[in-house]
Amino acid sequence: MAAINFDAIDLKLLSELQENGRITNVELASKVGLTAPPCLRRMRTLEQSGAIKGYHANIDPATLGYSIMVFAMVSLKSQAEADLRAFEEHVRSLPNVRECHMLNGEIDFILKIVAHDLQSFQEFLTSQLTAAPNVSSVKTSLTIRTAKDEPGVPIPE
Structure with missing residues (x-):
């Protein structure tokens, strides 16, 4: 898979989601400086592009x-x-x-x-x-x- 060009907001989204995959869309939007609807659209785009491969629990x-x-x-x-x-x-x-x-x-x-x-x-x-x-x-x-x-x-x- 080729590298994808991310803007600063995409990188913030990825960083926040990697840190806490259970964060709500509203909390995530607030942390990256967006409102909830465009935040959700960006998340879906990152998922569809393959940048986000999935979500899981980190089990001991x-x-x-x-x-x-x-x-x-x-x-x-x-x-x-x-x-x-x-x-x-x-x-x-x-x-x-x-x-x-x-x-x-x-x-x-x-x-x-x-x-x-x-x-x-x-x-x-x-x-x-x-x-x-x-x-x-x-x-x-x-x-x-x-x-x-x-x-x-x-x-x-």
């Missing part, structure tokens, strides 16, 4: 028993496009995999995985990930703590 994984977060570096036996797509499709079917990014270099993919505990992660690793077709190797790193977990992107003021 521990409240649902996910006490383990692991990053897995996956190397594939083949990097043919069909094999890459097959791996990506497999990963999309795994709910514990929260992020999947294809990399350049020695490692083909990095995955962010959540699990309830080490035993459930080990089970996932051996039955779902390393056993997947075309997987050559998986190297994992268990997170100790998270110093920063900021969703979104920096928005210029």
